[in-house]
Amino acid sequence: xxxxxxxxxxxxxxxxxxxxxxxxxxxxxxxxxxxxxxxxxxxxxxxxxxxxxxxxxxxxxxxxxxxxxxxxxxxxxxxxxxxxxxxxxxxxxxxxxxxxxxxxxxxxxxxxxxxxxxxxxxxxxxxxxxxxxxxxxxxxxxxxxxxxxxxxxxxxxxxxxxxxxxxxxxxxxxxxxxxxxxxxxxxxxxxxxxxxxxxx
Ligand code: ADP
Ligand code: MG
Numbered sequence: 001x002x003x004x005x006x007x008x009x010x011x012x013x014x015x016x017x018x019x020x021x022x023x024x025x026x027x028x029x030x031x032x033x034x035x036x037x038x039x040x041x042x043x044x045x046x047x048x049x050x051x052x053x054x055x056x057x058x059x060x061x062x063x064x065x066x067x068x069x070x071x072x073x074x075x076x077x078x079x080x081x082x083x084x085x086x087x088x089x090x091x092x093x094x095x096x097x098x099x100x101x102x103x104x105x106x107x108x109x110x111x112x113x114x115x116x117x118x119x120x121x122x123x124x125x126x127x128x129x130x131x132x133x134x135x136x137x138x139x140x141x142x143x144x145x146x147x148x149x150x151x152x153x154x155x156x157x158x159x160x161x162x163x164x165x166x167x168x169x170x171x172x173x174x175x176x177x178x179x180x181x182x183x184x185x186x187x188x189x190x191x192x193x194x195x196x197x198x199x200x
Contacts, residue, residue, distance in 0.1 A: 001059025001133065003046055007190065008038070008053040014190040016041055017055065021184065021193060025061065025132040028159070028166040030176030032196070033186035039169035042186065043137050046167060061165075064131035068138040070122040072110040078121055079106040088128040096124040100154060116147040120154065127158050133165045140175055152178045 001023060008016040016038045023029045033039050044050040045057065047065055072081050082093035097106060100120040102113075110118055119139065126134055139155070140148040156179050159166055168181055173196075176183055184193045 001046065001057070001061050001063075003058075004056045005042075005045065006054040008041060008045065008050075008055075016045075016053075016191050019191075019193040021046075023133065023165055023167055025165045026163055028168070028179055028181040029184065030166075030168045030170060030179070030181035031184050031186055031193070032170060032173055032176060033191065034171055037186050038191040039171075039186060040137055043135055043167065043169050047135050061132035062130065063133050063135055064126035064129040064164075066122055066126050066134065066136045066139045068141050070110070070115075070118040072118060072121060074110055077107045077109055078102060078113070081110065081121055082125045082128045085125060086128040093124075093128060096128045097121075099127075099158065100124040116143055116151070119143065119151060123151070123155065123158065127162055127164070130162070131164050133167065134159065136166065136168045136170075138170055139168075140170070140172070148175075149178075155179065 004020045005017040007014050007018060031039060045053055047063060076084060078097060079090060079093050082088055082096060083090055094106060097103060100123055102117060102120060113121065140151055143151065152175055168176060168179065170176060183196045185196050186193055
């Protein structure tokens with residue numbers, strides 16, 4: 001997919017652009033930047049969730065999204081949280097649950113799962129949609145360091161296994177490096193993209 005963003009404004013205040021980026025299946029791109037710089041705004045535009053911008057977005061890739069909040073269906077069990085949104089058959093959904101370490105939790109409701117387990121369920125749901133590109137918005141934030149590291153490793157394994165590409169927005173450079181991402185930094189007012197200056 002390719003984005004040529006001339007500008008994105010909220011209520012007359014330009015927060016992003018001009019900037020351009022492209023990413024495709026098998027590529028991994030991380031967009032780094034501090035809180036409030038416009039990372040989520042950029043990811044929502046990339047995802048096609050926000051069409052209110054000046055510029056052009058092109059791409060026929062299948063996308064799956066992972067947000068900081070797992071955004072699960074509260075009254076549906078773990079299995080249905082995969083089958084309903086993705087249309088994936090129950091046997092495949094079971095396999096995905098096993099892949100993320102949730103075998104045996106098929107009938108658990110989201111509230112019966114820890115935050116780390118809910119995040120892994122959201123990850124299983126994303127891959128069950130068989131995406132060409134996974135778009136992740138701070139998916140490892142507010143997990144304890146050990147859980148976050150395990151989830152980073154799991155994400156890397158699933159990406160490698162599926163061949164999907166990745167756009168990761170985060171303020172954590174170590175996560176981006178652990179996932180072998182090409183780095184771009186979002187900075188300025190309005191924010192633009194540039195290669196990182198400091199070495200890792
Ligand atoms: P980040 O994800 O990097 O923390 P955001 O993309 O959420 O940053 O926000 C970038 C800027 O745009 C911030 O100044 C934020 O207050 C503003 N903003 C985000 N969403 C909206 C919105 N729906 N309406 C108005 N301003 C917004
Ligand atoms: Mg954000």
